[in-house]
Amino acid sequence: xxxxxxxxxxxxxxxxxxxxxxxxxxxxxxxxxxxxxxxxxxxxxxxxxxxxxxxxxxxxxxxxxxxxxxxxxxxxxxxxxxxxxxxxxxxxxxxxxxxxxxxxxxxxxxxxxxxxxxxxxxxxxxx
Amino acid sequence: xxxxxxxxxxxxxxxxxxxxxxxxxxxxxxxxxxxxxxxxxxxxxxxxxxxxxxxxxxxxxxxxxxxxxxxxxxxxxxxxxxxxxxxxxxxxxxxxxxxxxxxxxxxxxxxxxxxxxxxxxxxxxxxxxxxxxxxxxxxxxxxxxxxxxxxxxxxxxxxxxxxxxxxxxxxxxxxxxxxxxxxxxxxxxxxxxxxxxxxxxxxxxxxxxxxxxxxxxxxxxxxxxxxxxxxxxxxxxxxxxxxxxxxxxxxxxxxxxxxxxxxxxxxxxxxxxxxxxxxxxxxxxxxxxxxxxxxxxxxxxxxxxxxxxxxxxxxxxxxxxxxxxxxxxxxxxxxxxxxxxxxxxxxxxxxxxxxxxxxxxxxxxxxxxxxxxxxxxxxxxxxxxxxxxxxxxxxxxxxxxxxxxx
Numbered sequence: 001x002x003x004x005x006x007x008x009x010x011x012x013x014x015x016x017x018x019x020x021x022x023x024x025x026x027x028x029x030x031x032x033x034x035x036x037x038x039x040x041x042x043x044x045x046x047x048x049x050x051x052x053x054x055x056x057x058x059x060x061x062x063x064x065x066x067x068x069x070x071x072x073x074x075x076x077x078x079x080x081x082x083x084x085x086x087x088x089x090x091x092x093x094x095x096x097x098x099x100x101x102x103x104x105x106x107x108x109x110x111x112x113x114x115x116x117x118x119x120x121x122x123x124x125x126x127x
Numbered sequence: 128x129x130x131x132x133x134x135x136x137x138x139x140x141x142x143x144x145x146x147x148x149x150x151x152x153x154x155x156x157x158x159x160x161x162x163x164x165x166x167x168x169x170x171x172x173x174x175x176x177x178x179x180x181x182x183x184x185x186x187x188x189x190x191x192x193x194x195x196x197x198x199x200x201x202x203x204x205x206x207x208x209x210x211x212x213x214x215x216x217x218x219x220x221x222x223x224x225x226x227x228x229x230x231x232x233x234x235x236x237x238x239x240x241x242x243x244x245x246x247x248x249x250x251x252x253x254x255x256x257x258x259x260x261x262x263x264x265x266x267x268x269x270x271x272x273x274x275x276x277x278x279x280x281x282x283x284x285x286x287x288x289x290x291x292x293x294x295x296x297x298x299x300x301x302x303x304x305x306x307x308x309x310x311x312x313x314x315x316x317x318x319x320x321x322x323x324x325x326x327x328x329x330x331x332x333x334x335x336x337x338x339x340x341x342x343x344x345x346x347x348x349x350x351x352x353x354x355x356x357x358x359x360x361x362x363x364x365x366x367x368x369x370x371x372x373x374x375x376x377x378x379x380x381x382x383x384x385x386x387x388x389x390x391x392x393x394x395x396x397x398x399x400x401x402x403x404x405x406x407x408x409x410x411x412x413x414x415x416x417x418x419x420x421x422x423x424x425x426x427x428x429x430x431x432x433x434x435x436x437x438x439x440x441x442x443x444x445x446x447x448x449x450x451x452x453x454x455x456x457x458x459x460x461x462x463x464x465x466x467x468x469x470x471x472x473x474x475x476x477x478x479x480x481x482x483x484x485x486x487x488x489x490x491x492x493x494x495x496x497x498x499x500x501x502x503x504x505x506x507x508x509x510x511x512x513x514x515x516x517x518x519x520x521x522x523x524x525x526x527x528x529x530x531x532x533x
Contacts, residue, residue: 003480003531012532035472035488036502058502060470061532105472 004061005095011065016072021054026120030112032104037063041071041112045120048079055109062094062102067109069093079117085110129422129430131514137162137418138512145482151517154486156301156329156461156508158351162418165354168411180406181380181397195406198413199396205416206346207337208363215362215369215399216409220328221251223347223362224295226399227324228255230372231345231364232293235322238264240292243321245270245278245307246498247300250491252326256295265292272498276303276453284315291321298330302490302506304461305453306330313343322368328352332510333431333459335424338363355415356408362399369395376401427511431460434509438462438518445522447529451504460509463490466525469532471505477528483521 004012024042031038037059044052053071057064070090074082090110091098098106135141138160143150152160178188180195196211203211217223232255236242242256246269260267268291270283287294294316299306313323324345327336332353338346345368350359364372374381374392381401383391392398419427435458442448442464451463466474471487478485486506489496496503507521 003477003528009531033493035470036496037470038502058470060472060476062472102472102476 004065008061008065008094008096011068012061015055015064015068017054017068018056019054020056021052024052024054026116026123028112028116028119030108030115032059032063032108034104035060037105037108039063039067039108039112041067041109041116043074043113043116043120045079045117050074050077050079050082055112059108060102060105062098063105063108066090066094066106067112070109070113074113079120082117083114085114129426129511131430131512134512135514137164139163139166141512143482148482148520151481151483151513151520153507153509153513153517153521154484155332155510155513156352156490156506157486158357159332159354159510160512161356161415162354164414164418165356165411168414169356169407172407172410176410177407179403191406191410194410194413195404198409198416201413201416202361205336205420206331206361206363207339209339210366212395213363213366213369215364215396216404217360217362218358218405219351219360220326220347220349221360223345223360224252224324224326225255226362226375227345227347227364228259230375230399231322231368232256232259232263234371234373236260236263236265236292239290240265241268241286241288241290242266243268243270243283243286243291243294243296243316245296246272247278247303247305247307247492247495248295248297249301249326249328250493251328252295252297252324253494256293266290270296272303272305276451277305277457278307278312280308280311280315283312287315287319287321289319291316291319293322293324295324295326297326297328298336299333299459299461300492300495301329301461302463302492302495302504303451303453304458304463304508306457306459309343310341313341317342329459329461332419333424333427344368350408350412350415353415354418355412358405359408359412364395366395369399372399374401375399378402380404422511430511431509434513434515434518435460435462437515438507438509438521441518441522442525445525445529448525451499451501462507462509463504464507465501465504466529469528471503473532474505474525474528477531478521478524481520481524481527483517483524485521 027042029040039057178191180192322344327348331348346363351357378401447467475487
């Protein structure tokens with residue numbers, strides 16, 4: 001059974017950046033209603049750069065590993081860079097072919113992160 | 128006796144291989160595979176008889192009409208309906224249930240009325256009633272399930288009252304496999320003057336249905352879950368009710384006479400079959416019904432029971448597997464489970480890598496999963512072509528899966 005790569009399984013079993021951060025500047029929660037995956041992302045953004053990140057939630061190996069990898073990548077990146085991330089960038093991080101049925105799992109972390117940034121921008125406008 | 132090895136030969140798709148392994152298909156509650164008899168019936172229709180029905184004054188149209196109406200007659204006998212005109216062809220179970228909600232429901236359900244469904248309904252037997260209740264100011268009530276995952280009939284009795292207009296209930300849960308006591312449920316509803324709709328999508332392939340014995344008013348099921356083509360559903364409705372029901376869709380085929388500003392409608396069933404029907408697939412559906420009838424429900428159930436018991440006993444040996452199943456004597460051939468620490472999507476993906484098809488997710492039953500406190504589940508569902516080797520391969524693959532994710 002050649003299922004997922006060692007890297008994916010490792011991120012799934014030992015996720016990076018899982019938990020909470022102190023005083024996040026923004027967060028977002030998303031759900032994948034088809035499979036019930038839940039994800040919340042907390043970001044600390046200073047001068048338009050992500051300085052801290054954490055995620056929480058439950059889901060399949062693909063969604064958890066993709067989010068774990070993504071959160072590693074996010075640290076030190078600007079909002080602009082993060083908003084430019086495309087599905088292909090996530091597939092490259094995962095390093096495996098993603099079947100149509102698993103696309104939502106793979107991209108849940110990205111869409112939640114970009115939503116958190118939107119929330120950040122909206123809150124900044126109000127200030 | 129059913130010999131799955133022999134039956135497998137009728138299903139070309141089961142020869143499909145991946146890495147030298149043949150397909151093990153265990154997602155029958157979602158849709159079944161099709162025997163060559165059904166596939167050939169479709170080809171044969173298009174190659175030899177294709178024409179529109181109920182109108183052509185030429186040979187092939189008359190033949191097509193006879194085949195289409197023949198399928199209706201076979202369906203009538205299959206569920207022992209009193210009359211052929213009580214059988215309406217739709218696209219699927221969902222459309223059949225919506226037809227009732229939009230016509231009978233629209234006309235008969237009023238403000239303050241109550242509709243009873245159960246906790247184990249597929250969305251297709253929940254959302255039409257949610258919609259109707261909201262529109263009419265009626266109320267939805269739910270038959271709860273007990274800890275053993277069977278319906279709580281005592282609680283159901285308490286829900287029934289003079290306000291109950293309709294009881295809409297599944298014959299079998301597509302997740303738990305729980306078989307509902309539909310005759311008892313119907314009888315109790317009738318004592319309160321309520322109408323009864325049975326969602327037979329999960330039962331029609333597995334048990335003999337006798338609508339006169341059940342005494343229900345409506346019964347809906349799908350061809351594709353019982354060896355037939357997709358795109359064909361059946362609605363049975365009692366003739367006396369059907370006669371008073373307004374049309375569902377308006378247009379060709381469903382009329383008796385048309386003026387520019389008015390129309391008279393045809394009698395049932397034509398009144399409810401507007402537009403050109405899915406003729407070829409209805410014709411092929413007859414071949415599916417014949418296939419099941421030839422096997423006999425007696426033998427089908429014997430085979431399913433034996434395989435179910437075997438699967439349960441093999442799966443129970445794996446420590447990390449938690450079965451979500453009712454007591455065996457109240458279960459149909461559906462086995463839902465979870466594995467500690469492994470998301471059902473990953474279970475399904477692991478099995479897929481071994482060319483084994485199962486279902487993972489919420490199976491169109493979000494409220495039930497919420498009630499059970501489960502994010503998602505994995506489901507094995509059996510049918511006539513499945514055998515012990517299919518179960519053995521699945522159990523092996525599950526063990527490997529647990530090893531990978533441990």
